[in-house]
Amino acid sequence: MGYRLETHLDKDLAPFGGETFNKCFNCGNCTAVCGLSKEDTTFPRRYIRYMQLGLKDKMMESIDPWLCYYCGDCSDTCPREAEPGELMMSSRRWLTSLYDWTGLSRLMYRNNYMHVLLMTVMALLVFLAFIVPSNFGFGLLAQHPEAMETVMLEKFTPVETVHLADWLLAALVSFFLLSNAGRMVYKVMKGQKASLSAFLTQLPRLIIHGVSQKRWKECDKDVWKNWIRHIFLVTGYATMFLLVVVFLQDFQVNDSSVHFTSYFGYYATAALLFVTMWMMIDRLRMREQSAKKSHATDWSFLILLFLVALTGILMHLFRINNWPMGTYTMYMLHLMADAPLILLVVPFGKWSHLIYRPIAVYLQAVKEKAREQRVGAPSLVTG
Amino acid sequence: MDEFKKRYDGLVIGGGIAGMQAALDLAEQDYEVLLIEKDPSIGGVMIGLNKVFPTLDCSSCICTPRMAESVHHKNIKIQAYSEVTSIRRHDPGFKVTVRKKPRYVIEDKCIGCSQCELECPVDVPHEFDHGLGARRAIYIPHGNAIPQVATLDVDHCTFCGRCAKVCPTQCVDYTQEAEDVEVDVGAVIVTTGLNITPMDAKKEYGGGHLINVMNPLAMEAIQASNGPFGRPLRPSDGKVPRTIAYVQCAGSRDHTIGIPYCSRVCCMYALKQALLLRHYLHDVEITLYHMDIRAFGKGYEQFYRRVMNEGVNIVKGKVAKITEVENQDLLLRVERLDEGGRLEERRYDLVVLSQGLVPAWQGKGVLDIELGDDGFFKSISPKISPVLTSAEGIFVAGVAAGPKDIPDAIVEAGAAAMEAAIHLEGIGYREQVLTASQS
Numbered sequence: 001m002g003y004r005l006e007t008h009l010d011k012d013l014a015p016f017g018g019e020t021f022n023k024c025f026n027c028g029n030c031t032a033v034c035g036l037s038k039e040d041t042t043f044p045r046r047y048i049r050y051m052q053l054g055l056k057d058k059m060m061e062s063i064d065p066w067l068c069y070y071c072g073d074c075s076d077t078c079p080r081e082a083e084p085g086e087l088m089m090s091s092r093r094w095l096t097s098l099y100d101w102t103g104l105s106r107l108m109y110r111n112n113y114m115h116v117l118l119m120t121v122m123a124l125l126v127f128l129a130f131i132v133p134s135n136f137g138f139g140l141l142a143q144h145p146e147a148m149e150t151v152m153l154e155k156f157t158p159v160e161t162v163h164l165a166d167w168l169l170a171a172l173v174s175f176f177l178l179s180n181a182g183r184m185v186y187k188v189m190k191g192q193k194a195s196l197s198a199f200l201t202q203l204p205r206l207i208i209h210g211v212s213q214k215r216w217k218e219c220d221k222d223v224w225k226n227w228i229r230h231i232f233l234v235t236g237y238a239t240m241f242l243l244v245v246v247f248l249q250d251f252q253v254n255d256s257s258v259h260f261t262s263y264f265g266y267y268a269t270a271a272l273l274f275v276t277m278w279m280m281i282d283r284l285r286m287r288e289q290s291a292k293k294s295h296a297t298d299w300s301f302l303i304l305l306f307l308v309a310l311t312g313i314l315m316h317l318f319r320i321n322n323w324p325m326g327t328y329t330m331y332m333l334h335l336m337a338d339a340p341l342i343l344l345v346v347p348f349g350k351w352s353h354l355i356y357r358p359i360a361v362y363l364q365a366v367k368e369k370a371r372e373q374r375v376g377a378p379s380l381v382t383g
Numbered sequence: 384m385d386e387f388k389k390r391y392d393g394l395v396i397g398g399g400i401a402g403m404q405a406a407l408d409l410a411e412q413d414y415e416v417l418l419i420e421k422d423p424s425i426g427g428v429m430i431g432l433n434k435v436f437p438t439l440d441c442s443s444c445i446c447t448p449r450m451a452e453s454v455h456h457k458n459i460k461i462q463a464y465s466e467v468t469s470i471r472r473h474d475p476g477f478k479v480t481v482r483k484k485p486r487y488v489i490e491d492k493c494i495g496c497s498q499c500e501l502e503c504p505v506d507v508p509h510e511f512d513h514g515l516g517a518r519r520a521i522y523i524p525h526g527n528a529i530p531q532v533a534t535l536d537v538d539h540c541t542f543c544g545r546c547a548k549v550c551p552t553q554c555v556d557y558t559q560e561a562e563d564v565e566v567d568v569g570a571v572i573v574t575t576g577l578n579i580t581p582m583d584a585k586k587e588y589g590g591g592h593l594i595n596v597m598n599p600l601a602m603e604a605i606q607a608s609n610g611p612f613g614r615p616l617r618p619s620d621g622k623v624p625r626t627i628a629y630v631q632c633a634g635s636r637d638h639t640i641g642i643p644y645c646s647r648v649c650c651m652y653a654l655k656q657a658l659l660l661r662h663y664l665h666d667v668e669i670t671l672y673h674m675d676i677r678a679f680g681k682g683y684e685q686f687y688r689r690v691m692n693e694g695v696n697i698v699k700g701k702v703a704k705i706t707e708v709e710n711q712d713l714l715l716r717v718e719r720l721d722e723g724g725r726l727e728e729r730r731y732d733l734v735v736l737s738q739g740l741v742p743a744w745q746g747k748g749v750l751d752i753e754l755g756d757d758g759f760f761k762s763i764s765p766k767i768s769p770v771l772t773s774a775e776g777i778f779v780a781g782v783a784a785g786p787k788d789i790p791d792a793i794v795e796a797g798a799a800a801m802e803a804a805i806h807l808e809g810i811g812y813r814e815q816v817l818t819a820s821q822s
Binding site: 042 | 446585587614632636637638639674700702703704715716718719720724725
């Protein structure tokens with residue numbers, strides 16, 4: 001089977017941050033210095049070679065960028081300063097945009113104006129939803145003057161309405177995310193002879209790696225800091241997700257009383273605020289290789305997440321101190337920040353890696369299992 | 384020439400192979416030359432080499448005649464163990480200050496009998512053996528040293544007085560001090576040569592802490608018959624190495640250590656050392672890891688083929704990591720590009736880092752001439768007249784101008800001598816000085 005050479009691939013990759021691949025002279029230092037590179041899955045050099053040759057199809061079939069956790073060792077030691085770590089990062093953005101069938105992802109990554117515009121539109125739509133209808137938000141509030149005296153969230157955002165919206169959103173986002181993930185699996189496994197049993201037996205890996213991200217410990221560099229941050233972020237967000245999507249009836253308290261679910265909320269807020277600030281400071285200091293270059297989408301992700309957590313906790317504080325107008329305004333701002341995060345960043349943006357990365361680890365194991373079944377060789381993939 | 388005059392036609396800074404050649408070529412044209420060397424002996428890097436590529440001539444066998452010729456030439460004054468501390472333009476030439484470092488031995492009286500050396504109770508790692516052998520606190524650097532006089536290493540001396548007592552000519556003088564001498568010269572040739580990339584430049588290669596990771600000059604020393612071990616043994620335990628790896632571009636073509644240029648000689652010296660190790664040790668397995676082999680000179684490609692044919696493994700792939708394992712053996716990790724990018728981890732008894740060449744001297748505070756981006760002295764006309772620097776009357780040759788091998792350094796030294804002679808004629812240096820002294 002032949003492969004098509006894309007002669008203008010460099011122009012296509014540039015907006016994603018992948019500009020330095022032509023500096024590479026293929027010495028193999030990056031691959032050999034990487035602790036995650038194994039005998040039969042070697043990266044990043046091989047992938048960078050694809051970039052140089054314009055082998056777009058090969059790049060799309062490859063999961064290599066998802067196997068990299070960007071410790072920065074390769075960039076630190078690259079004799080050509082070709083920044084292999086950053087090339088893997090930009091390739092993840094590029095792949096994200098190609099897995100997405102709607103084209104929204106590509107639009108956001110390639111065009112900063114569209115990126116900001118889409119997010120603003122999303123926030124404005126939420127704003128309108130609070131202003132325009134008479135049975136929700138400020139429209140509903142106008143009919144209940146008593147809710148201006150003391151906090152009565154039922155008279156501002158009825159919990160059934162919000163819960164229904166949550167479920168709709170969750171369904172929509174899952175649809176986009178899963179269909180994109182399906183495209184990823186199709187592209188990667190197309191032409192690979194893998195039996196159903198290979199897919200099924202390796203399924204636990206998907207869960208284990210998604211939750212624990214334990215491949216991180218195979219990095220040679222001491223990356224506990226990054227691992228801890230991710231664990232905080234994932235557990236914090238997962239807690240919040242469960243509170244809002246599943247337990248909203250308990251979590252959204254009508255008056256200024258404190259419910260025990262708040263304690264889970266405190267953990268999630270602390271984790272999210274702490275980690276997003278930490279990551280933003282790192283990106284500003286630009287010390288580590290992984291923080292040296294920031295794409296606009298890296299920033300929007302961190303800023304939105306930070307704002308969501310901040311408005312959330314402020315709303316909570318205003319509510320328990322019985323300041324109605326503050327509570328209602330924060331609620332609205334909270335959702336205005338949350339909508340672009342959930343609808344754009346999760347399925348089409350940076351946060352989609354929460355599903356692509358475990359799938360990559362899973363597919364690598366599936367391929368290995370399939371090969372093992374074919375030739376009966378022992379597995380070389382560990383962990 | 385023995386006495387130190389007030390005026391010379393040419394000053395050559397650096398007594399390596401290029402400096403000696405430049406001095407000889409000027410002297411042969413009847414110019415009087417002062418040759419300054421910072422070390423106790425002239426000879427530079429070349430006198431410490433075992434053999435030279437691609438002819439495999441014995442290095443000292445072709446370097447020592449040059450040294451002897453220089454020191455015995457009637458028009459050359461060699462001032463070793465001295466440094467140039469200032470060069471000021473003083474029409475028509477330059478006024479130069481030379482600092483004679485104290486040897487604590489009266490040079491003219493020392494007969495090089497080695498009595499002091501044999502008597503001295505202090506052992507010190509020997510620079511000439513790259514720390515693998517020892518010398519005394521008072522020592523003659525090596526058998527071929529010129530001048531063949533002792534130098535007292537005051538940092539390690541215990542002032543026990545035994546050397547002074549045993550010296551048959553009473554030339555040990557503990558009270559000697561540095562002496563500054565001023566001379567007038569008409570032209571300057573800079574041949575200050577090289578250092579190799581520091582062994583601690585790359586932490587991935589052990590940062591200089593792994594005993595069985597050698598620098599290439601130390602490997603030259605242990606291959607040489609007059610070397611510290613007399614034959615190639617590994618430093619940690621004196622075992623005859625059975626597996627040896629060469630890591631190419633360990634100190635060049637690497638932006639992370641600030642040396643992006645190719646040092647030009649590493650491929651060839653590594654091939655040469657590998658071939659000779661095959662000859663000396665017979666059943667040794669040698670692998671040379673490279674990014675690409677640059678065998679560019681006359682006869683070099685043929686030499687490369689020969690080395691391959693004689694059983695040295697040539698592997699494409701840059702070594703990324705060297706880690707020490709049991710027995711102080713070394714584990715190398717590399718992506719083998721010659722085998723489709725297979726990752727390889729292999730254990731070796733001994734590893735040689737093919738370190739690159741960096742300038743030994745950049746003239747800081749002494750020579751106000753431009754440096755290139757690579758840190759070597761810049762040639763203002765690299766194609767047509769590569770020995771010209773940004774200062775009129777100052778010429779550069781050898782590795783001081785950029786990495787090069789011995790034949791190229793010698794050719795360039797000749798060219799620098801020729802340019803210096805043309806310059807001296809052009810300004811009428813001798814006539815001017817003569818008129819000045821008469822009026």
